[in-house]
Amino acid sequence: MRITSRGRYAVLAMVDLAKFGSQKPCSLSHVSIRQNISLSYLEQIFNDLKKAELVKSQKGPGGGYILNKDKDKIKILDIFNAIDEKIKTTGCGNNPNAFCSGTNKKCLTHNFWENLEGVIGNYLSTVHLSDLVEEQTLVK
Amino acid sequence: MRITSRGRYAVLAMVDLAKFGSQKPCSLSHVSIRQNISLSYLEQIFNDLKKAELVKSQKGPGGGYILNKDKDKIKILDIFNAIDEKIKTTGCGNNPNAFCSGTNKKCLTHNFWENLEGVIGNYLSTVHLSDLVEEQTLVK
DNA sequence: TAATAACCTACCAAATTAGTCAACTATCTA
């Protein structure tokens, strides 16, 4: 039960952007330095965030990325979805037509895993980017 | 955010055992067939479950594995812990002395990830093996 | 027009996962 670095970086970078790029564009090289994340890797991640319309980009000098919505309108779950960080605990991938573990029916634990996904998804829907920007002052 | 097959199999196999092996030993070859899990892989998993004293083993004909506790005393979290299926969302591994992402302090999102771990761990503590054994009659 | 910064594509190495295979040991039963 773990999250990928990609997911962790995406959330971290978005919090950074909410702090430093809510008014004017903020370059990824700055995010890269502040948060210690590889620039090329950030570029890949922001490609996806842009497709999901969570951020806008501006090329050229003085350009960079800027939030496309209010930070209290962006859920952490939105970020997960944007970069395809799946909440996936079932074996069948939640496809209603698929069956678990190669058998001809849902496995004994299917409902349990779906419930767990619900618990996680629900939490990620309640937390917004703005919550993390404010909270970080509490972090040592 | 996903779980490994190992974790999924462990829970599934324990539910199977709770159904078929709460009175007398149940061989892994039977679990293997019923749940469509590789026997050798199950053996590795049950090795860990045994070390954690969630199951007992009995060699020889008529032997197999049997639950070592009441099924309503075994939390899903216990199974996760037994097979070392970690709930790990932070980058620093929750080591209080470690820092996130190579920096000299906790990252902006550290508290958020710890809270998420709490939400998941809490849910896994509330569900017991007995809940899944009963629930499966509802599964199509 | 030079510098900046996003954009795009290909490639790669390490780690993890999900097993397989083979040999061995203990125990029960016929």
Place this chain on the structure above:
DNA sequence: TAGATAGTTGACTAATTTGGTAGGTTATTA
């Protein structure tokens, strides 16, 4: 007591995922 059953252990491996790197192209603006 022989043989079948069933757990135990360790080595190995193929496939996938992860976490990048490298290099170039395009757009913008000072």
